[in-house]
Amino acid sequence: MAKKKFVVGSFDDEKVLFPAVKKVRKAGYKIHDVYTPFPIHGLDQVMGLRDTSLHTAGFIYGITGTTTALTFMGWVFTKDWPLNIGGKPHFPLPAFIPITFELTVLFSAVGMVLTFCYLCQLAPFVKKHHFHARATDDLFVMVLECTSRTNEDEAKAFLESVGAKEINVQVAEDGWWLGRYAKEQKLYDTTTENSLA
Amino acid sequence: MSFREKFEIPAKFKMWSMILMAVGLVSILAGYFIYGQGDEHANTRFWGVLLYNSVFFLLVVNASMFFICATALAMGGWQMSFRRVAEAISTAVIPIGIISGVILLSLVLGHQHHIYHWITPDPNDHILMGKIGFLNPTFFIVWTILTLAGWIFLGAKMRSISREPDNSGPMSPEEGKKYIFKNTIWGSLYLVWFGLTVASTVPWLWLMSIDAHWYSTMYSWYTFASTFVAGIALITLFVIYLKNKGYLELVNQEHLHDLGKFMFAFSIFWTYLWFSQFMLIWYANIPEETVYFKHRLQGPYRGIFFLNLIINFIAPLLVFMRRSSKRNYTLLVFMSVLIIFGHWIDFYQMVIASLSKEHVELGLFDFGVAAGFVGLIMWATGNALSKHSLINRNHPFLKESIIHHT
Numbered sequence: 001m002a003k004k005k006f007v008v009g010s011f012d013d014e015k016v017l018f019p020a021v022k023k024v025r026k027a028g029y030k031i032h033d034v035y036t037p038f039p040i041h042g043l044d045q046v047m048g049l050r051d052t053s054l055h056t057a058g059f060i061y062g063i064t065g066t067t068t069a070l071t072f073m074g075w076v077f078t079k080d081w082p083l084n085i086g087g088k089p090h091f092p093l094p095a096f097i098p099i100t101f102e103l104t105v106l107f108s109a110v111g112m113v114l115t116f117c118y119l120c121q122l123a124p125f126v127k128k129h130h131f132h133a134r135a136t137d138d139l140f141v142m143v144l145e146c147t148s149r150t151n152e153d154e155a156k157a158f159l160e161s162v163g164a165k166e167i168n169v170q171v172a173e174d175g176w177w178l179g180r181y182a183k184e185q186k187l188y189d190t191t192t193e194n195s196l197a
Numbered sequence: 198m199s200f201r202e203k204f205e206i207p208a209k210f211k212m213w214s215m216i217l218m219a220v221g222l223v224s225i226l227a228g229y230f231i232y233g234q235g236d237e238h239a240n241t242r243f244w245g246v247l248l249y250n251s252v253f254f255l256l257v258v259n260a261s262m263f264f265i266c267a268t269a270l271a272m273g274g275w276q277m278s279f280r281r282v283a284e285a286i287s288t289a290v291i292p293i294g295i296i297s298g299v300i301l302l303s304l305v306l307g308h309q310h311h312i313y314h315w316i317t318p319d320p321n322d323h324i325l326m327g328k329i330g331f332l333n334p335t336f337f338i339v340w341t342i343l344t345l346a347g348w349i350f351l352g353a354k355m356r357s358i359s360r361e362p363d364n365s366g367p368m369s370p371e372e373g374k375k376y377i378f379k380n381t382i383w384g385s386l387y388l389v390w391f392g393l394t395v396a397s398t399v400p401w402l403w404l405m406s407i408d409a410h411w412y413s414t415m416y417s418w419y420t421f422a423s424t425f426v427a428g429i430a431l432i433t434l435f436v437i438y439l440k441n442k443g444y445l446e447l448v449n450q451e452h453l454h455d456l457g458k459f460m461f462a463f464s465i466f467w468t469y470l471w472f473s474q475f476m477l478i479w480y481a482n483i484p485e486e487t488v489y490f491k492h493r494l495q496g497p498y499r500g501i502f503f504l505n506l507i508i509n510f511i512a513p514l515l516v517f518m519r520r521s522s523k524r525n526y527t528l529l530v531f532m533s534v535l536i537i538f539g540h541w542i543d544f545y546q547m548v549i550a551s552l553s554k555e556h557v558e559l560g561l562f563d564f565g566v567a568a569g570f571v572g573l574i575m576w577a578t579g580n581a582l583s584k585h586s587l588i589n590r591n592h593p594f595l596k597e598s599i600i601h602h603t
Contacts, residue, residue: 041602042602051520055518055520059518086480086482087482094472094475094476094479094480095476095480097472097476098476
């Protein structure tokens with residue numbers, strides 16, 4: 001539970017947002033995240049995010065599923081309870097393939113969903129700070145994290161100069177937490193500035 | 198931005214296509230004198246090699262017209278930047294179709310009953326007599342000619358529609374809608390004909406009827422998947438070749454990434470069909486069905502049987518799983534060549550393993566004939582590319598391809 005200070009700028013046009021992200025990065029500010037109402041192609045490259053490693057995780061879950069299926073069925077039908085089914089060998093690989101395939105898909109799908117939720121910090125009953133409620137509607141919200149060397153006023157002025165429509169400073173949790181939203185945090189009140197300060 | 202719209206055939210490309218075609222011609226002639234004149238076994242080998250090579254390369258080049266029509270029907274825009282390449286490859290359907298037609302008709306008219314033993318069925322053979330309504334020379338000849346004529350005609354129509362707007366200016370929205378509608382109508386006609394031929398009857402007639410007593414309901418789809426993935430690999434090879442020569446400025450990694458995805462997905466689709474065909478037969482274990490796999494799995498073709506699976510499933514699965522490998526030109530070229538070779542081997546075992554069950558003969562004759570067809574594809578595609586603009590600059594969907602992003 002570490003609270004951090006953020007400078008939040010909202011943009012109403014993605015054509016303004018793209019150059020703004022580039023300029024903000026070039027100026028050396030640390031971008032916490034950019035919240036958009038819909039996925040924007042190319043924004044991740046502009047923000048300099050690395051490729052997700054979700055697919056590597058998916059591959060590992062997948063081969064875990066493959067191994068689980070093959071070793072378990074192999075153990076059952078050769079060691080634990082060998083059965084003669086239609087004169088087939090005790091380790092009939094072709095007959096195991098459909099189940100192995102299903103388990104591979106199941107493991108990688110469930111594993112990837114859970115990993116995705118963990119990486120995005122999403123889970124039932126878990127709360128996350130919303131920097132601007134309209135990020136789910138029509139605003140592109142860029143959040144800068146204040147480090148020890150960041151001057152808030154300069155950052156605000158800089159955001160204004162690159163085209164932000166609405167700028168404020170918020171002190172908020174940067175991660176997820178279990179429990180309630182703080183009473184003083186008025187989630188859907190977008191008019192008050194510094195409501196969290 | 199200026200484009201190099203016209204492909205000029207490099208002298209080296211022309212020379213190699215000629216050399217390969219000459220190799221093919223020499224191989225066919227040599228094969229005719231070495232095998233074609235010999236006993237029944239040698240004669241079967243001669244016709245078998247001609248059969249699987251011509252049918253394989255015909256279906257591979259035909260797959261690129263299927264690709265064009267399927268993407269046209271799906272209102273796809275991403276393929277516009279290299280669509281002319283697929284169109285050029287599909288012109289090879291004309292020469293290879295004629296060659297295959299001649300080979301198939303001479304098999305039936307020449308009574309090559311050790312390849313198609315349904316040509317002269319024994320009246321006591323109830324299975325073949327039961328299939329005689331479908332497996333008879335008249336139907337084979339008529340349907341083969343109709344098939345080839347349909348592919349050639351509808352393919353030429355699709356290509357001429359594509360060239361229509363070349364000399365006029367940009368289209369108005371109304372003209373664009375009309376143009377897309379026309380494209381869709383002819384594309385769907387082609388697809389219907391494709392479904393009636395490649396996806397059903399043609400593999401039954403041309404390939405599966407070699408084992409006339411045996412049948413598999415998966416066979417046509419399996420053949421289609423095999424040739425479609427090889428067809429996509431062929432398109433990829435030509436796209437990368439042209440790109441290396443400085444053409445196709447609008448094609449970038451994003452388009453190649455999608456072609457790589459196609460190869461990845463259809464390699465898995467091929468395996469799905471391969472396995473579905475194999476597992477049911479293996480599980481039921483009925484002699485009249487297992488006869489097809491007996492000499493493939495437990496006989497001399499065991500090595501090729503598993504090589505087929507490694508090249509066509511394990512290799513694409515592991516290599517193309519990574520995003521970066523689908524965007525790497527070198528790896529794409531390597532995998533495309535490997536996939537085309539793998540499915541050629543697949544066709545080899547589909548045909549030859551049914552004809553010569555005791556011995557595996559894979560030699561210079563096979564590779565020579567294949568080289569001839571490769572040369573013919575290069576020649577036909579190069580000629581078609583050099584005749585028209587490499588880009589359909591007035592197509593309404595072109596912008597979609599320029600800004601394409603995976």
